Amino acid sequence: EGSAPPLFNSETFYVFVYIVLFLVHKGHHLVGCSDTEREDMYGLDGEEIYYYNFNKNKAVVAIPEFADSVSFRFPTDFEPCVYSTKIYLKCKSVSIYFPVFTDPPQTSIYPRDDVVVSVENTLICHVTGFFPPPVRVSWSKNNVNVTENITLSQYRPSSDGTYNLFSMLKIIPLEGETYSCTVNHKALQQPQTKIWDVEAVLPGIGPSAFCGVGLTLGLFGVVTGAYFCIKAHTNCSQLSLMSDCTTVKTC
Template sequence: MFEFVSSTLIKMKLCVILICAVLHSTEAKTVHRDILVELCSDTEKEAIYGLDGEELWHADFSQGTGVMTLPDFVDPMAYVEGTYEMSVNNLEICKANLAASIKANDNPAEPRVAPQSSIYSKDDVELGSNNTLICFITAFYPPRIGVWWTKNNANVTDGVRFSRFYPIGDGTFNLVSRLSVIPEKGDIYTCTVEHVALDRHLTKTWDVQVAMPNVGPIAFCGVGLGLGLIGVIAGIVFLIKGRNFSSESD
């Protein structure tokens, strides 16, 4: 009887906990941000759909089709048929609105936001082993930018790749450039960025640095062992002197 009552009480407590969890979850609010970016000019056009800063779909105007850019591990989804055609029509509307807006506002200056950049290796550096350098360029507008690489002051074009422009919630963009490398001691790489919002080119430098083994613990143990041996030797000397002194006293 006691075991039955105890089991029932446990089940009742679990039931209360589950109910509270459900009630708590219904009160939680999650905010997501949809992204639609349509860019147009006399020479450029872009259409991107995204969610929470991640690109979901873009229009490939050179191939005449829409491209899903979700990674393989997410739940599959697809945009409705006609999304690409709608993007084409929207860009024509964008051009018409842009021309009217420029005329109405007496050709205002284009907004400009200067980029920031950083350069780092994808993997830990091992001399003579394949690696990838990443130049991360962030928070710039307009999405027109020049990027080039050098190795030991010589321009490099082989093994260079570029991502698409990634829109950020504040209206600026990110870009990633990658360079395939085989690091050797003494090599120096640079990633240089050119943008209309910069007074001068923005250059970041990366040189080959291989992490050396940590000699601190080894040195500490060596010093400790040396001091220990000195202490042992000193003890032996004092012991011998003590015995000699006792013998002379006798």
């Protein structure tokens, strides 16, 4: 019979999504697993609410603390994923074929805040429209791989059945630096890379420039107002003189 194959393939991320439709909103519960990744996440309208961090063995709240806390049972929901995957692999082993369609990701890179030199910021790499998971995201700075200060979101289902994901890199931008985000996915013939160059405002120049422009406009307004005031006074004086002359002639 030979040795049994591993339960999971690291290149395949088995996903089970449970969707609950409300009158206005759409809630979802996503559970996924592979040899190297595990995910158990609750979301609403495509956004994360709670997820379980399997590396740290704790639940993570992904929404602001603006309401009473709601608890979920983690990671007990993950066990059905493992069980269902075992059943799926057994079915597949007896020649039941499920066609797998793939969609390549679309990638964009942008800063979270307005960029100011030497001021901490966050670069965001948004990977969307891919199927199936997983994707691999890597960062580089000036063509050198970066492995620190990186955070990765959970896989989020989209309304069209594809998935999206965010990768974030904390940076302190300096003039002339170049950052890149590279995405690998089975539907891509080659890795997809997006490049971002630091084009920033030097500290202090922005506020000073606005202040200078405001001061100039203010002075221009004062001079313009004084000009019209003097002109009006002169016209009034001339009209008064003409009125006096008319009175004398009439007499």
